[in-house]
Amino acid sequence: xxxxxxxxxxxxxxxxxxxxxxxxxxxxxxxxxxxxxxxxxxxxxxxxxxxxxxxxxxxxxxxxxxxxxxxxxxxxxxxxxxxxxxxxxxxxxxxxxxxxxxxxxxxxxxxxxxxxxxxxxxxxxxxxxxxxxxxxxxxxxxxxxxxxxxxxxxxxxxxxxxxxxxxxxxxxxxxxxxxxxxxxxxxxxxxxxxxxxxxxxxxxxxxxxxxxxxxxxxxxxxxxxxxxxxxxxxxxxxxxxxxxxxxxxxxxxxxxxxxxxxxxxxxxxxxxxxxxxxxxxxxxxxxxxxxxxxxxxxxxxxxxxxxxxxxxxxxxxxxxxxxxxxxxxxx
Ligand SMILES: [Zn+2]
Numbered sequence: 001x002x003x004x005x006x007x008x009x010x011x012x013x014x015x016x017x018x019x020x021x022x023x024x025x026x027x028x029x030x031x032x033x034x035x036x037x038x039x040x041x042x043x044x045x046x047x048x049x050x051x052x053x054x055x056x057x058x059x060x061x062x063x064x065x066x067x068x069x070x071x072x073x074x075x076x077x078x079x080x081x082x083x084x085x086x087x088x089x090x091x092x093x094x095x096x097x098x099x100x101x102x103x104x105x106x107x108x109x110x111x112x113x114x115x116x117x118x119x120x121x122x123x124x125x126x127x128x129x130x131x132x133x134x135x136x137x138x139x140x141x142x143x144x145x146x147x148x149x150x151x152x153x154x155x156x157x158x159x160x161x162x163x164x165x166x167x168x169x170x171x172x173x174x175x176x177x178x179x180x181x182x183x184x185x186x187x188x189x190x191x192x193x194x195x196x197x198x199x200x201x202x203x204x205x206x207x208x209x210x211x212x213x214x215x216x217x218x219x220x221x222x223x224x225x226x227x228x229x230x231x232x233x234x235x236x237x238x239x240x241x242x243x244x245x246x247x248x249x250x251x252x253x254x255x256x257x258x259x260x261x262x263x264x265x266x267x268x269x270x271x272x273x274x275x276x277x278x279x280x281x282x283x284x285x286x287x288x289x290x291x292x293x294x295x296x297x298x299x300x301x302x303x304x305x306x307x308x309x310x311x312x313x314x315x316x317x318x319x320x321x322x323x324x325x326x327x328x329x330x331x
Pocket of ligand 1: 139140146147155209210
């Protein structure tokens, strides 16, 4: 009789545990994984079909945080390793009985492109931040001194110093890789420059020059882009230009020029109508391209400024901001 009583008590206890178990914390996360589609990655979380949740997702430069609020008490899932170099790791943390904090850290900075969720899954898309390739062309060089300044100085030296300082500033930002058409006092013909630029896989060309004028009072910076397709047609040789592709590139070049003249007034004087058109062979590139006249070396003040490290640093920062803005909007 005692034995029967004991069995009944055990069965009763088991039943009680099962009934109470219905309200015990539920395991809601089925799987966390990374998917790759072309150049894009998606960090995905699949949930149990019974789980109903509302996510609040905050993206960080190299990771993300998501607060997941459920309609019932949930258990903290154990993180499993994702074997991919981009993901440093992730974990879940109990935020309240019915909410979980999901935290993921990446090994590098990324750009988030989408956040989608359904009743049973979250899919967060991102791209790896890739470095943009900028070609910097220091005008003139070697036997070609360019224009001569009021103190007998040569344009070729200013353009080389500015090109190297711009390269250093862009590299330091970590956002760019840089190709120089020359990195020392050497003559490079326009044909050689064009060939180097067009085979560089660059995404933007900045050609640096300084102006000179008979009017010694004339000062200021200006930015040149190509005028129109006629110039390309005139100089295309046997290859007919692709008008649509040309104007697409030209409009990008002009967009950059506008950004730049927006930043420059805080730094130095700009010419009237600073965005100008010029039939300049160097700008015939397979990428957006501008030629910047950094100032007039025929003017005493501009010439002094161009030899001042302080002024050049400010000018170069303005060019960098314009590039940052350009590539940010190009995404
Ligand atoms: Zn020049």
